Amino acid sequence: MTSSAYPNFKIHFAGLFRQAGNHITTLDTSIRIELARTKQASHGDYSCNLAMQLAKPLHKNPREIASLLINALPPSPYLEKIEVAGAGFINLFLKNSAKQQYLQHVLQSKTAFGHSDFGQGKKIQVEFVSANPTGPLHVGHGRGAAIGASLSSILAAAGFNVSREFYVNDAGRQMDILTLSTWLRYLELNNIRVPFPENAYQGNYVKTMAQLIQQAHDQRYVHQPALLLEDLSENIHETGINTDEQLDQLIASAKKILGQDYAYIHNFVLTEQLGDCRNDLMEFGVEFDTWFSEQSLFDNGLVAHTIQLLEKKHYLYLQDGAVWFRSTDFGDEKDRVVQRENGQFTYFASDIAYHLNKFERGFDQMINIWGADHHGYIARVKGALQALELDPEKLEIALVQFAVLYRDGKKAPMSTRSGEFVTLRELRQEVGKDAARFFYVMRKSDQHLDFDLDLAKSQSNENPVYYVQYAHARVCSVLVQWDGDMNNLVNASAEALSSSAELALLQKLIDFPDTVEMAAKEFSPHLIAFYLRELASEFHSYYNSTRFLVPEIPLQHARLALIASIREVLNNGLRLLGVSAPDKM
RNA sequence: GUGCCCGUAGCUCAAUUGGAUAGAGCACCAGCCUUCUAAGCUGGGGGUUACAGGUUCGAUCCCUGUCGGGCAUGCCA
Numbered sequence: 001m002t003s004s005a006y007p008n009f010k011i012h013f014a015g016l017f018r019q020a021g022n023h024i025t026t027l028d029t030s031i032r033i034e035l036a037r038t039k040q041a042s043h044g045d046y047s048c049n050l051a052m053q054l055a056k057p058l059h060k061n062p063r064e065i066a067s068l069l070i071n072a073l074p075p076s077p078y079l080e081k082i083e084v085a086g087a088g089f090i091n092l093f094l095k096n097s098a099k100q101q102y103l104q105h106v107l108q109s110k111t112a113f114g115h116s117d118f119g120q121g122k123k124i125q126v127e128f129v130s131a132n133p134t135g136p137l138h139v140g141h142g143r144g145a146a147i148g149a150s151l152s153s154i155l156a157a158a159g160f161n162v163s164r165e166f167y168v169n170d171a172g173r174q175m176d177i178l179t180l181s182t183w184l185r186y187l188e189l190n191n192i193r194v195p196f197p198e199n200a201y202q203g204n205y206v207k208t209m210a211q212l213i214q215q216a217h218d219q220r221y222v223h224q225p226a227l228l229l230e231d232l233s234e235n236i237h238e239t240g241i242n243t244d245e246q247l248d249q250l251i252a253s254a255k256k257i258l259g260q261d262y263a264y265i266h267n268f269v270l271t272e273q274l275g276d277c278r279n280d281l282m283e284f285g286v287e288f289d290t291w292f293s294e295q296s297l298f299d300n301g302l303v304a305h306t307i308q309l310l311e312k313k314h315y316l317y318l319q320d321g322a323v324w325f326r327s328t329d330f331g332d333e334k335d336r337v338v339q340r341e342n343g344q345f346t347y348f349a350s351d352i353a354y355h356l357n358k359f360e361r362g363f364d365q366m367i368n369i370w371g372a373d374h375h376g377y378i379a380r381v382k383g384a385l386q387a388l389e390l391d392p393e394k395l396e397i398a399l400v401q402f403a404v405l406y407r408d409g410k411k412a413p414m415s416t417r418s419g420e421f422v423t424l425r426e427l428r429q430e431v432g433k434d435a436a437r438f439f440y441v442m443r444k445s446d447q448h449l450d451f452d453l454d455l456a457k458s459q460s461n462e463n464p465v466y467y468v469q470y471a472h473a474r475v476c477s478v479l480v481q482w483d484g485d486m487n488n489l490v491n492a493s494a495e496a497l498s499s500s501a502e503l504a505l506l507q508k509l510i511d512f513p514d515t516v517e518m519a520a521k522e523f524s525p526h527l528i529a530f531y532l533r534e535l536a537s538e539f540h541s542y543y544n545s546t547r548f549l550v551p552e553i554p555l556q557h558a559r560l561a562l563i564a565s566i567r568e569v570l571n572n573g574l575r576l577l578g579v580s581a582p583d584k585m
Numbered sequence: 586g587u588g589c590c591c592g593u594a595g596c597u598c599a600a601u602u603g604g605a606u607a608g609a610g611c612a613c614c615a616g617c618c619u620u621c622u623a624a625g626c627u628g629g630g631g632g633u634u635a636c637a638g639g640u641u642c643g644a645u646c647c648c649u650g651u652c653g654g655g656c657a658u659g660c661c662a
Contacts, residue, residue, distance in 0.1 A: 036601060039608085051602065056643070062642070085607050087642060132662065172662050242587045244661080333588065333658075340660040347662050375589055376657045399590080401655085442657050443598065446590075448655075450597060455611085458624095464610075466624050509602095516599060530599065533609080543619090544626040585624065 044091035060436035062088025100494035119160030121504035158520035162302035185210035197241035330383030492557035
């Protein structure tokens with residue numbers, strides 16, 4: 001909520017144009033009246049294209065309509081000049097005083113400046129990361145984490161009631177593979193040689209977990225490993241273990257041999273990985289309101305219930321021993337299995353149950369942030385929603401393209417199974433949290449991201465993170481040397497701010513709430529990153545051209561109020577991105 | 586093969602979703618520190634928006650086709 005009554009100029013003028021439009025004709029409700037910021041100063045501050053939209057239905061020249069609209073426009077205390085331009089644009093020029101008085105609004109609103117009630121308190125859920133807890137997060141997860149966290153903050157600032165959620169895949173085969181992998185490493189520690197499957201988890205963290213189990217429980221979980229190999233085919237010693245069937249046999253054997261103890265190890269590795277993941281994300285400035293367990297959907301019968309619902313609605317059929325969902329009824333390219341021949345539910349089945357549960361929790365809107373490799377998955381999930389008579393429009397899938405790391409101008413390798421991948425933790429250690437968070441959201445999320453490690457590390461003008469932070473630190477430094485009472489700035493007259501640079505900066509500050517709103521509307525955190533860089537650029541330029549600590553007090557206070565406002569906006573914007581705003585650099 | 590996404594300056598990307606003369610940062614060239622932080626600033630060259638059509642007052646954006654790239658096409662998660 002904005003703390004003062006100062007208007008949003010776009011909304012203010014749009015309201016006036018609606019009145020004017022209704023005065024000259026009956027406005028079709030489908031017409032959206034939009035005020036756009038102009039690109040050139042000669043076009044004023046805002047422009048409206050309503051006249052061009054009306055040209056066709058009214059069968060009149062757009063310039064003529066523009067004149068009619070201007071004549072019918074109610075007076076505004078903020079408007080200096082209004083004129084028709086080009087093909088029929090209506091350009092609006094703000095009074096300098098309107099811009100100057102805005103500073104007080106910024107300084108009074110403080111950290112709330114940029115907030116709006118655009119979202120009207122609607123309940124919105126953002127589900128992101130949701131990585132399998134089977135190993136450390138890697139740099140691909142990092143981008144989803146950064147985008148999800150930033151988007152959540154932006155939505156909250158724009159007036160949504162945001163809930164951040166991590167879906168924990170704690171029920172599937174991958175968890176079994178990790179459990180098996182850990183136990184095998186544990187057996188190795190106890191000097192029992194068993195072949196380690198090539199397609200099991202190879203990473204060192206598995207060995208670490210095995211060591212932890214050994215330290216806590218010594219040989220308690222050794223049991224009878226010889227049994228482990230009994231069921232396997234004879235030739236494994238020649239070819240190694242590398243097929244899915246062999247791995248599944250090993251898992252089955254492990255369950256048989258360990259009995260009750262299997263659950264202990266399963267739970268141990270899950271807790272360990274989840275804790276590590278949570279820790280990692282927290283250090284990255286990413287936190288969740290809810291960690292939702294996939295297993296819980298099975299435990300409370302929701303998966304079975306969901307399948308029954310689909311069955312009742314006749315969207316399921318049996319073929320080749322498996323149960324299929326008719327997703328082709330909803331535009332998917334083929335039907336999908338929900339229950340396998342062996343009786344096990346697929347990941348898709350629990351995912352349908354999960355989304356049903358989300359709807360039951362009453363969110364007005366849900367956003368899933370998925371890796372771009374999941375795009376083929378959208379049709380079947382939305383199809384399932386339709387089958388359950390839920391509104392698929394309420395679910396927005398935001399696809400995030402992968403980040404590719406570059407070092408010395410070359411692609412840095414990363415893979416998930418070999419144990420050789422680049423982890424998020426390593427990335428943070430190498431470039432720092434701030435640079436990582438900023439770089440991840442610098443590009444539109446559905447665009448590939450080339451992550452230049454050398455650039456992110458460089459402490460120079462090439463690095464956009466430092467560029468923005470430096471602007472903040474510079475303002476802090478000036479205000480420290482001024483050493484005055486901030487209240488004097490809040491109440492200072494800004495009349496002395498009349499240079500083109502100063503007026504442009506004022507307009508830039510006015511743009512901030514609109515930018516946050518746009519970023520929320522379009523689910524586009526990158527708009528904040530671009531905005532901050534532009535604001536920092538204008539500030540640096542201003543800093544070099546103008547002295548702030550001048551002897552004339554009214555002028556000094558006006559300029560200090562301006563840069564203090566800039567600092568506020570830099571701070572607020574950086575916080576939305578999870579990047580710190582240092583006082584000194 | 587089919588489906589989705591993408592193609593903008595030498596490189597990496599924007600462009601308020603159909604608006605006015607398509608903008609930034611790198612890189613390259615030339616300048617600015619005795620004064621609030623040079624992690625900064627000022628100036629310069631750089632484009633048939635992959636290509637060909639179409640829709641309209643107006644197209645980087647929408648439609649069709651061609652070429653090029655990415656991803657997906659499991660009873661995996």
